[in-house]
Each structure stands twice: as structure tokens, then as C-alpha cells.
Amino acid sequence: MRNLIALLIRFSSLITFVVLEIICFSLIINYNASQKDIWINSSNLFSGSILEKKNEAISFLELDDVNKQLQEENARLKQSILQAQGYSTEIALDTNLQFKYIPASIFSQEYRSRNNHLTINKGRRDSIKVDMGVINEDGIVGIIKSTSDKYALAISLLNSQTRISARIKNSNYFGNLLWEGKDPRLMTLESIPRYAEITVGDTVVTSGYSTIFPQGLDIGTIESFELKKGTSNLDVEVKLSADMTNLSTVYVIENKDKDEIKALEY
Amino acid sequence: MNKAVVSNLWRALVFIVLQVLVFMSIKITFGEFDYIHIIVYPIIIILFPLNVPRPLLIFLSFLIGMTVDMFYNSIGVHASACVFIAYIRDYVLKYLEPHGGYSIDISPSSHNLGFQWFLPYSCFMLFVFMIFYFSVEAFSFVFIFEIIMNTIASFIFSILFILIHQFIFNTTV
Numbered sequence: 351m352r353n354l355i356a357l358l359i360r361f362s363s364l365i366t367f368v369v370l371e372i373i374c375f376s377l378i379i380n381y382n383a384s385q386k387d388i389w390i391n392s393s394n395l396f397s398g399s400i401l402e403k404k405n406e407a408i409s410f411l412e413l414d415d416v417n418k419q420l421q422e423e424n425a426r427l428k429q430s431i432l433q434a435q436g437y438s439t440e441i442a443l444d445t446n447l448q449f450k451y452i453p454a455s456i457f458s459q460e461y462r463s464r465n466n467h468l469t470i471n472k473g474r475r476d477s478i479k480v481d482m483g484v485i486n487e488d489g490i491v492g493i494i495k496s497t498s499d500k501y502a503l504a505i506s507l508l509n510s511q512t513r514i515s516a517r518i519k520n521s522n523y524f525g526n527l528l529w530e531g532k533d534p535r536l537m538t539l540e541s542i543p544r545y546a547e548i549t550v551g552d553t554v555v556t557s558g559y560s561t562i563f564p565q566g567l568d569i570g571t572i573e574s575f576e577l578k579k580g581t582s583n584l585d586v587e588v589k590l591s592a593d594m595t596n597l598s599t600v601y602v603i604e605n606k607d608k609d610e611i612k613a614l615e616y
Numbered sequence: 617m618n619k620a621v622v623s624n625l626w627r628a629l630v631f632i633v634l635q636v637l638v639f640m641s642i643k644i645t646f647g648e649f650d651y652i653h654i655i656v657y658p659i660i661i662i663l664f665p666l667n668v669p670r671p672l673l674i675f676l677s678f679l680i681g682m683t684v685d686m687f688y689n690s691i692g693v694h695a696s697a698c699v700f701i702a703y704i705r706d707y708v709l710k711y712l713e714p715h716g717g718y719s720i721d722i723s724p725s726s727h728n729l730g731f732q733w734f735l736p737y738s739c740f741m742l743f744v745f746m747i748f749y750f751s752v753e754a755f756s757f758v759f760i761f762e763i764i765m766n767t768i769a770s771f772i773f774s775i776l777f778i779l780i781h782q783f784i785f786n787t788t789v
Contacts, residue, residue: 365671370674370695371699374692374693374699375696376692377691377692378692378693378696378752378755381692382690382691385693385753392756400703501653528654
């Protein structure tokens with residue numbers, strides 16, 4: 351004990367000096383704006399460079415999570431775009447607020463057979479239900495047909511059962527979109543009246559006349575059209591904007607008012 | 617109260633008041649050249665009597681620095697520089713010790729130890745103070761040019777005031 355006191359006395363000035371300087375510098379950093387900024391920035395530079403090295407080393411381990419986050423972010427953004435569009439035109443306001451996007455990845459896909467299906471990595475657990483629409487960044491992709499806990503099976507657009515209510519954006523004529531089973535890039539839009547004024551290159555969008563897709567989602571563009579023999583209707587070839595042979599990230603559209611609409615209709 | 621304590625207290629008071637009321641508001645600029653800041657109050661620490669215990673000297677310097685800081689709105693900046701020169705004062709005094717040694721209770725002033733001794737002592741102390749103060753004020757050696765310019769310009773003007781003071785007043789205690 352006496353030695354300790356002797357030691358303290360011997361180094362008393364050094365101790366006073368160090369303690370007071372620490373007090374001074376903590377005061378400087380806490381109460382002076384410019385010094386505070388510099389302190390924060392330079393300590394960030396220091397710790398930042400170390401953390402960056404660490405991140406570089408382990409970032410690939412987190413790619414999966416990052417991907418998921420980005421998908422969710424994307425879904426949110428898509429939703430807000432839809433909402434923003436809704437606000438700009440009063441009529442669309444109500445319909446657009448009712449849809450929710452759930453991000454998912456394609457687990458397996460096919461496009462060569464007559465009836466093609468897609469498997470996605472989200473299921474009942476993620477509140478995916480039958481008859482929800484599936485889209486990707488470019489356009490619509492399919493419709494959920496059945497679900498399990500973790501996975502869901504969707505009918506691809508490239509399926510003989512597919513019937514989608516589609517509309518030509520500029521002229522508002524609408525018809526059924528179906529696949530004839532030949533070319534995975536082309537679908538046929540039926541029952542457009544012959545007097546419809548359409549041109550090659552017009553955009554085809556969802557009509558919104560079903561509870562599956564909101565209105566105005568991209569489907570594709572008109573590739574060609576011809577009069578269907580024996581009818582007064584045009585057969586329009588639509589080039590899909592989504593590349594059905596190469597799908598990875600998709601969004602499942604949940605229509606929150608579906609049950610209400612269904613109850614009203616039946 | 618003992619005479620040395622009273623006169624040192626007076627000196628501290630006068631120089632702090634001079635610093636914050638007069639020298640703080642003096643701005644000497646030549647166009648772009650605005651590096652001159654007159655800082656004279658470190659003379660209080662320079663002239664502290666030799667028999668003051670070192671930890672006490674450091675602590676008093678801290679108080680002086682904090683008082684000035686309150687007026688400069690730079691809490692801690694002056695105080696850190698004051699604490700630093702108070703700490704190194706002992707080493708400077710040892711280095712500059714004359715052959716006969718110091719008599720224990722005097723003030724290391726020009727009158728007591730001679731101008732030839734006082735000039736390097738006060739210059740060194742003030743220069744260290746300036747360089748420390750401006751470094752802490754800038755807080756980053758990115759501003760090394762400003763630090764050096766500030767230090768040199770301010771040092772020249774401030775040391776002039778201190779030396780003039782030593783010529784005018786015979787500070788014995």
C-alpha cells in the first residue's frame with residue numbers, strides 16, 4: 351500500500367496531465383462541432399477500412415440474404431409505384447391499393463412442353479394462395495395453381511390452359527390471351543374486333559377484369575395480326591415482354607380484396 | 617496571504633481579462649492573410665513560481681485554459697494546450713537550468729534570471745503552446761498548412777507582447 355502511494359506521488363504530475371488531457375479531448379470532441387465532425391469522420395475512416403476488409407472477405411456468404419433483401423425492397427418499390435400511379439388517376443386509386451407484391455425465386459421452370467409450369471420457392475407459409483398472379487420486372491409470367499407449405503406451382507403463360515384477359519393499351523379493346531404452343535416468345539390475343547385500330551408495336555397490358563392481375567401490367571407488344579378465318583375477329587400475335595425461357599426473380603401478386611369481390615360475384 | 621500568491625492571482629486575472637476582452641477581438645488581416653491571433657495569457661503559466669507543485673500547476677493551467685475556452689467558445693481546446701505546456705515546463709526548466717540552479721521560490725521571469733535566459737525559455741514555451749493549440753483547433757493534419765501559418769504568425773506577434781511586458785514590468789514573483 352505504501353509503495354502504491356509512493357508510486358502515485360511519484361507519477362502524480364503525469365497522472366494529472368494524462369487525466370486532464372483526456373478530459374480536455376473528450377470535451378473538445380463532444381462540444382465543438384468541427385472537431386467532432388473530424389473525429390467522427392477519421393475514426394470512421396479507420397474503423398471503416400478495417401470493416402471494409404472484413405466485408406470483402408465474408409461478403410459472398412451474405413449474398414443470399416442481400417438478394418432476398420433486394421427482392422423485398424423491389425417488391426415494396428413496385429407497390430409504391432403502383433400506388434403513386436393510383437394517386438395520379440382518380441379512377442385507378444382504389445384498385446391499385448389493394449395489391450401486394452411478394453418476392454419469390456423460380457425454383458424450376460420449363461418452356462418446351464405444351465403445358466408448362468413454374469415452381470417458386472414460396473408457399474402457404476408466405477401467404478401464397480391459389481389464383482394469385484406471378485410477374486417479373488418485365489411483365490406477367492403465370493398464375494399460381496397449387497401451393498404447399500414452402501413451395502407453389504404456377505401455370506406458366508406458356509400453357510394450354512392459360513386464359514388471360516388482356517387489353518391493347520392505346521385502343522382499349524380487350525380479349526383473351528392464350529398460347530398456341532409453338533413459340534415460347536409469342537402468344538395469341540383472341541377476339542379483338544376486326545375494326546379495331548391497332549398497329550404493330552402497340553403495347554398489350556392486363557385488363558384488370560379479373561381478380562388475378564391489377565390492370566395495366568405489361569404483357570408484351572403486338573408482333574403481327576390477321577383476320578381469323580370465318581369470324582369477324584382478329585388474331586393478334588403478342589410478343590411477350592418477359593423472357594419466359596429465362597426467369598429467376600418473380601413477384602407474386604396478392605389481391606387483398608379477392609374474397610370480397612368473389613363473394614359479390616357469386 | 618503570501619505576496620507571491622496574490623501577485624500571481626492578479627497576473628492571472630489581468631491576463632485572462634486582457635485576452636478575452638481585448639486580444640480575442642483584435643483581428644489583424646492583410647488581405648487573404650488572416651493567420652494572426654494574439655494569445656498572451658500562456659505567460660501566466662510561463663511565469664508561475666518554481667515552488668508550485670507540478671500537479672497543482674497542471675491543474676491550475678487546466679482551469680485557466682477552461683476559463684479562456686468559455687469565451688472562445690471552444691471548450692477544451694485552450695485547456696488542452698495549457699495542460700500540455702504546464703506538463704512540459706519542468707523538463708524545459710531542467711534543460712535550461714543555469715549553473716547555479718534555481719532559487720526555489722522565484723518566478724522564472726526576465727528580471728530574475730536575465731533576458732538571455734528568459735528569451736529561449738518563453739519562446740519555446742509559447743511556440744509549443746501555439747503549435748499544440750492550432751493543431752487541436754484544426755484537429756486534423758490535413759490542415760497542416762493552416763496550422764503552420766497560424767503558429768508562426770501568431771507566435772511572432774504574441775511573443776512581442778510578452779517580451780514588451782517583461783521589459784515594462786519587473787516581475788520578481
